[in-house]
Every structure is written in C-alpha cells, then in structure tokens.
Amino acid sequence: MLNPRDVSAKLGLLLATTVLMLVGMEYAARWLGFRPMTIEANEHFRPDSKYGWAQFDPVLGWRNRPGVSISNEAGNVPMTFWSDGRRPTRRDPSARSLPQVLFVGCSWTQGYAVVDEETFAYRLSEMNQKWDVENFGTGGYGAYQSLLRMRNVFSEKTYSPKLVVYGYVDFHAYRDVAGYAWVKTLRNMKGEFFAPPSVIVEQGHLVEYPMTTFPRWPGETKYALVALAKNATLRLLFLRREGYEEEATKLLLTEMRNLAVENGARFVVMELKTPPTSIQEYMDAHAIDSVDCLKFDPTVRLTSPNYQVGGAGHPNDKVHKSWAACIDHWMADHELPTREAP
Numbered sequence: 001m002l003n004p005r006d007v008s009a010k011l012g013l014l015l016a017t018t019v020l021m022l023v024g025m026e027y028a029a030r031w032l033g034f035r036p037m038t039i040e041a042n043e044h045f046r047p048d049s050k051y052g053w054a055q056f057d058p059v060l061g062w063r064n065r066p067g068v069s070i071s072n073e074a075g076n077v078p079m080t081f082w083s084d085g086r087r088p089t090r091r092d093p094s095a096r097s098l099p100q101v102l103f104v105g106c107s108w109t110q111g112y113a114v115v116d117e118e119t120f121a122y123r124l125s126e127m128n129q130k131w132d133v134e135n136f137g138t139g140g141y142g143a144y145q146s147l148l149r150m151r152n153v154f155s156e157k158t159y160s161p162k163l164v165v166y167g168y169v170d171f172h173a174y175r176d177v178a179g180y181a182w183v184k185t186l187r188n189m190k191g192e193f194f195a196p197p198s199v200i201v202e203q204g205h206l207v208e209y210p211m212t213t214f215p216r217w218p219g220e221t222k223y224a225l226v227a228l229a230k231n232a233t234l235r236l237l238f239l240r241r242e243g244y245e246e247e248a249t250k251l252l253l254t255e256m257r258n259l260a261v262e263n264g265a266r267f268v269v270m271e272l273k274t275p276p277t278s279i280q281e282y283m284d285a286h287a288i289d290s291v292d293c294l295k296f297d298p299t300v301r302l303t304s305p306n307y308q309v310g311g312a313g314h315p316n317d318k319v320h321k322s323w324a325a326c327i328d329h330w331m332a333d334h335e336l337p338t339r340e341a342p
Contacts, residue, residue, distance in 0.1 A: 035224050035227065036220065036221050036222050036223055036224050036226070036227050037216075037220045037221050037227040037230070038191075038221065039190075039191030039216075039221060040187055040191055041187055041188065041189050041190070041191050042185075042186065042187045042188070043072070044139065044140075045062065045187075045188060045189060046189065047065070050069065050070045051069060051070055051071070051072045052065065052069060053065055053069035053079060053081065053139065054138075054139065054140070056188065058211070059148060059152070059197070059210075060138075060145055060148050060149060060152065060197065061140075061145055061148075061196040061197050061211045062138070062140065062196075063085040063138060063149075064081040064085035064086075064087065064110070064138055064139075065081060065085075066081050066082060066083045066084075066085070067080075067081060068080050068081075069081070071112060071113035071309075073112075073113040073309045073310055073313035073314060074113075074309055074310020074311070074312075074313060075113065075309065075310060077113060077114065077115045078115070078116075079111070079112070079113075079114075079115075079116065080116050084158070085136060085138065086134055086135055086136055087110055087111055087116070087119060087121065087122075087135040087136075087137060088116045088122060088135075089119075089121050089122045089124075089125040089133040089134065089135050090122070090125050090126075090133075095132055095134070095158075095159065096132035097132075098130060098131055098132040099130070099131055099132065099162045099163075099336075100131070100132040100133075100134060100159055100160060100161040100162060100163075101124075101131050101132070101133050101134070101161060101162065101163040101164075101165060101331070102134045102136065102150075102153065102159060102161035102163070102164050102165070102265075103121050103133070103134065103135045103136060103137055103164075103165045103166075103167060103270075104136050104137065104138075104141070104146035104149050104150055104164065104165070104166050104167070105137045105138075105141060105146055105166055105167025105168070105169075105270075105272075106137065106138065106139060106140065106141045106142065106146075106167065106169060106172065106175075107137070107138075107139035107140065107314060108137070108167055108169055108272050108314065108315055109121070109135065109137025109167030109272075110135070110137035110138055110139050111135075111137065111320060112139050112314045113309040113310075113313050113314045113316075114309065114314070114315075114316065114317055114320055115317075118317040118320055118321075119135065119320055120320040120321070120323035120324040120327070121133055121134075121135035121137070121324075122135075123320060123321060123324035124324045124327060124328055127324060127325075127328050128328055128331070131331075134159060134161070136149050136153070137167060140175070140196070141172075141175070142171075142172035142173070142174075142175030142176040143166065143168070143172050143173075143176050143248075143249060143252040143253065143256065144175075144176040144197060144198060144199050144208075144248075144252055145175075145196065145197055146166055146256070147252055147255055147256050147259070148197060150164060150256060150259055150260070151259065154259065154263045160263075160264075161260075161265045162264070162265055162266065162336055163265060163266050163267075163268065163331070163336055164256070164260040164265050164266070164267050164268075165267075165268055165270050165327060166253075166256055166267070166268070166269050166270065167270050167272050168269045168270060168271050168272060168273070168275060168290075169272050169273050170273050170275060170276065172249070173245035173246065173248065173249045174242065174245060175196070175198075176198060176199055176245070176248050176249065176252060177198055177199060177200060177241040177242065177244045177245055177248055178195045178196060178198035178209070178238055178241060179238060179239075179241050179242050180234060180235050180237075180238040180239045180241070182196075183195045183234060183238050184231075184234065188213065190216070191216070192213055192214060192215055192216055193213075193214045193234065194211060194212060194213040194214065195209070195211065195212045195214075195238065196211055197209065197210055197211050198241075199244070199248050199251075199252065200241060200244045200248065201244045201247045201248050201251060204247075204251075205251070206248065206251050206252070206255065214230075214234065217229075217230050246276075246278060246279070249279055250279065250282045253269060253279075253282070253283060253286075253288055254286060254288065257286075257288050257289075266289070266334075266336055267288070267289065268289040268290065268291060268330065268334075269283060269288060269289065269290040269291070270290075270291055270293060270323070270326070270327055270330075271290055271291060271292045271293055271294070272293060272294075272315075272323065273294065273302065274292055274294050274295070275290075289334070291326060291327065291330040293322065293323050293326035293327070296322070296325070296326040296329065297322040297325070297326065299322075300318070300319055300322050302315060302319065306318070307319050
C-alpha cells in the first residue's frame with residue numbers, strides 16, 4: 001500500500017517538474033522571438049475610428065458602413081457609403097428608373113482611397129446616362145463574399161440588374177478559401193481572430209463555411225507559449241486551404257454567372273488584373289464573359305507608383321478612369337438583356 005506521504009511527495013515533484021518545464025518552454029519561446037498576443041482590433045471595423053468604413057454582418061462577414069469614412073492612405077480622402085452599403089455613383093442615392101448594372105468586388109471595385117467622383121463606377125455612371133449604376137464593391141471581399149452579396153441583392157429584390165459585373169483580382173482566390181495568412185490579419189472589435197465566409201472544394205463541389213470567430217484563450221496575452229499554441233491551431237485549420245484556390249475560383253465564377261442568369265441578368269468578369277491562363281481558359285470554355293482591362297489599356301502599370309494612391313497604395317484615379325472606359329466599351333460592344341427596367 002502506498003504511503004500517503006510518498007504519494008504527496010511524488011505529486012509535488014511532478015508538479016514542480018511540470019512548472020519548471022513550462023517556464024523553460026516559455027523562456028525558449030521568447031528567446032526564439034515568439035511573444036504573447038496583443039489585442040488589436042482592426043481599425044477598419046472600429047466605429048469610433050475615422051478609418052472605420054466596415055461593419056460586421058452575420059452572413060456577409062462585413063459590409064460597407066453607411067456614412068463617410070476616411071482612407072488611411074496618402075491624402076486621407078473621404079469615402080461616402082449609402083444606407084445599404086453602396087458607394088455613390090451619382091449625387092442622389094435613389095435608384096433610377098433605368099436598366100441597372102450592378103458591381104461587386106473588393107476594395108479595387110469599391111474605390112478605396114479614391115474620392116467618390118473618381119471611382120470607375122461613378123465615372124461610368126456619368127459616361128453612360130442610360131444606365132442606373134450601383135456599386136456594391138467592398139474592401140476585403142473575394143469572389144465568394146461577392147457571390148453572397150449577389151444572393152443578398154437578388155433575394156431582397158430591391159434591385160433588378162440587367163448586368164452584374166464582378167471586379168476580379170487574382171488575390172481573391174486566397175481570400176475565398178480563408179488561407180492562414182489571411183485569417184491572421186483579421187481581428188474583430190474584441191481583438192479576436194475570425195475567418196470570413198469561405199469555401200473549399202470536395203468532389204468537384206463547393207463546400208461553404210460561415211464566418212467563424214476564435215475567442216481569446218486564457219493567458220494568450222501574457223504567455224508566449226499560449227499564443228504559440230493558438231497560432232499553431234489556426235495554422236492547422238487553415239494552412240492547407242491554398243490547395244483549393246484554383247478549383248474554388250472556377251466554381252465560384254460559374255456559380256456567380258448562373259445566379260445572374262437565373263435572375264434575368266447577364267454576368268461579366270471585369271478583369272482588373274489579368275487572370276492566370278488556367279482561369280481564363282476555364283471562363284472561355286464555359287461561356288463566362290470576361291474583359292481584360294489591362295489589355296484594353298496597356299499603358300496602365302498597376303505596379304508603377306504613377307498608378308498607385310500616394311505612389312504605394314491602391315489603384316489611383318488614373319487607373320479608375322481607364323477601368324471606366326474599359327467596361328463602358330465592353331457594354332457598348334455587347335448585346336445586353338432587354339428585360340424592362342424596375
């Protein structure tokens with residue numbers, strides 16, 4: 001029979017050894033450069049920040065917050081968003097009794113850091129008075145959240161577009177599958193990591209995941225070891241998702257086109273950057289309309305400081321002017337649905 005004193009002594013030794021091991025591991029983690037987590041709410045989601053242009057949405061992940069926000073790039077330009085998240089395309093937010101063209105996409109479509117009147121959607125509206133142009137471009141979106149926005153628009157039936165334009169950029173693919181590095185950049189108001197709505201591909205079909213929040217772990221702001229363990233968990237959950245990027249992009253483009261057609265609209269991929277050959281070949285083979293706006297205007301160099309806000313930011317007003325001409329040319333050159341305007 002074990003002596004109680006022996007048991008207590010062994011338990012005490014085990015506890016002391018465990019504590020020493022943890023202290024040693026904590027010291028080693030810090031020596032290797034790992035640090036406790038800091039609570040950093042994303043300034044774009046903070047309603048008390050002048051840079052807070054986004055608000056959380058349970059389905060979309062987030063949407064444009066109504067009002068005026070300031071860009072955090074050179075010039076700190078004011079950006080207006082109407083009550084339902086649209087970026088202005090004219091002075092009056094009321095929908096016009098004209099055929100509608102609806103834009104979805106990321107900050108490049110939104111026109112981040114570009115004044116209202118210089119975004120390509122606003123310019124298109126001024127160039128073509130026969131269309132009611134509506135811009136739902138939202139910073140941080142990829143193809144999947146743009147698809148969710150399309151579903152939202154068609155289900156609410158407030159708008160009835162004859163043409164839906166998706167502003168494609170190649171980095172959307174990484175956002176669509178919620179890659180680890182993307183999730184690591186996203187924090188809510190509590191400083192918690194969250195994964196936006198995302199997709200993977202299983203047996204040739206999209207599997208959709210809603211937005212997921214990862215609550216703070218006890219001690220993650222005090223101990224590097226806890227922070228390291230949480231990062232490792234996120235890495236295990238999301239690191240391999242990059243493998244789904246290409247197939248997910250193809251299926252999402254098909255889904256977007258089919259949704260538009262089912263609702264009586266035409267769909268076109270407005271290529272703000274030239275896509276990989278495999279993606280372009282897929283669109284061509286599956287009758288998905290597309291227009292390469294860099295080939296339309298070869299003088300535009302997105303990597304040149306002359307075409308970036310402040311020489312280092314988002315595409316500037318020169319690029320938006322070119323993009324407006326590109327999509328206006330495509331619209332004039334293609335026969336569009338003749339369904340009556342709403």
